[in-house]
Amino acid sequence: MLTDIHPKLPMRNKAVTKDYYVNKLGFEVFGNKDFDGYLMILKDRIQIHFFEYKELNPKVNYGQIYIRTNAIDTLYKSFLEKKITIHPAGHLQVKPWGQKEFSILDPDNNLITFGQAI
Structure with missing residues (x-):
């Protein structure tokens, strides 16, 4: 039986990644x-794992994860208050597939999308 999923994303610098996710996003x-x-x-209940990939070119990194939340508006507002950069094409919006979503890019250009069913 499947019980959980813990995505693994590339990172160039562990200290930078740790700082971003812990001090900015609250992990x-x-x-x-x-x-x-x-x-x-x-x-x-969300775990994300990162593996070191020093040669990673962020311009060609297609790492992506989708995180579901039950408080999308509150989460979005808190990110704006913390001055976390929202993806230019990923501001909070209702999608045709019935989700309210927004996205950010981490320091290595991994796309992190947060969504809530409407």
Whole structure:
């Protein structure tokens, strides 16, 4: 049986990625051991893992994840208040497939989309 999914995204610099997700997005480091070149973060029930890829060219990185929320308006407002850059084409909007969504790009150009069913 499948029970969870924990996406793995590339990162060029662990310290930069950790700072962005922990200090800006409000995640916390997950696990009791610090692995070289690997980072695990957690917020509520969402885990994201990162693997080091120093040669990553962010301009050609197509890493993407979709995170569901039950408080999209509150989350969007909190990101705006924290001055987190919203993707230029990803501001909060209702999509034809019945989701209210917005997107951000992390320091390595991974696209993180947040959505809530309407």
